[in-house]
Amino acid sequence: MTTIHPTAIVHPDAELAENVCIGAYSVIGAHVRIGARTQIGAHVVIDGHTEIGEDNHIFQFASLGAIPQDKKYRGEPTRLIIGDRNTIREFTTFNLGTVTGIGETRIGNDNWIMAYVHLAHDCVVGDHTIFANNASLAGHVTIGNHVILGGFSLVHQFCIIGDHAMTAFAAGVHKDVPPYVMAAGYRAEPAGLNSEGMRRRGFTAEQIANVKNIYKILYRQGLSYENAKARVCQLASSAPELKAFADFFARSERGIIR
Structure with a gap:
């Protein structure tokens, strides 16, 4: 049974699957689709052409599907697509894609996204990643599977981080990081392999x-x-x-x- 708190505002055109839970004061836009058993906390705003899969847990004060922080954006119906079984913590911001990019921002399955993480337009995130608090991706970034981003890591636009790679606390990624490699430093440099991972x-x-x-x-x-x-x-x-x-x-x- 889908549960919507009386103070939540859900547009009548939004599509909610079975057993979705919408918390107090949350706002769900007209073009939003939410999969079965996904939990939306209090004061969450989900807007734009946003599709969210099954069994996700989105915590309070998240903002998903807002327009991209791109001056070239002109209201095109670009998308945000989120897979299944993701944990998305407080104050996260995921933006729509742009027509000058791939047209969508994509997040895969089984990801653990901590508080204050920002995913800009046209980013692609794989499966089984961990983004620690305040990690931020600029536009057009691609993150592979099983990647770990340390707290306050910053990734420059158009960068790629390969599968099983890891960044240290406050790493500044300005070029691509090969698979399995650990990156550290304000201008990130290789710091060995993610052997423990x-x-x-x-x-x-x-x-x-x-x-x-x-x-x-x-x-x-x-x-x-x-x-x-x-x-x-x-x-x-x-x-x-x-x-x-x-x-x-x-x-x-x-x-x-x-």
Whole structure:
């Protein structure tokens, strides 16, 4: 049974699936679709062409689907799409996409988004990520699966962060971060591998060693970026855990943190 608090304002054209819960004083716009068993806390505003999947928990004071902070935006019906089983904490702000980008902002499944996180227009976030408090993405950022962003991390527009990568507290990401790499510093630099995260996710010692070899090629052998990239792409088919590097370099255009 769907439950809507008497003080909430839900537009009659909004689509709510079964067992959705809308908290006190929340506002749900006309073009919003919310999947089954999703819980919306108090004082949440969900607007725009926003689609939210099943079993999400959105805490109080979140703002989802507001227009992008882009002066070129002219009211186009761009979208925000949120998957399933996400935890979205207090004071988070997720914006719609833009027609000059991909037209939508996308968040996958099973993500843990902490308080005050900002996702700007046209960002794409994968699955099983953790964004600590006050992490912020500028527009057009792509975040892979199993990525962890430390508190107050800032990611420059158009950057890509690869699968299983991690940023330290207050990292300033100005270029792309390869898969499995830890990034630290105001102008982020490589700080080793996210080996502990890999172990927790069941990677074997051999798999971790394979990734360490890639890290050495990228950062320890003195190769030029293009030569290191070519060598890594050549090795990417030799083991399943290395495929993430081929996918990453196929999309990376800004160069990687050095």
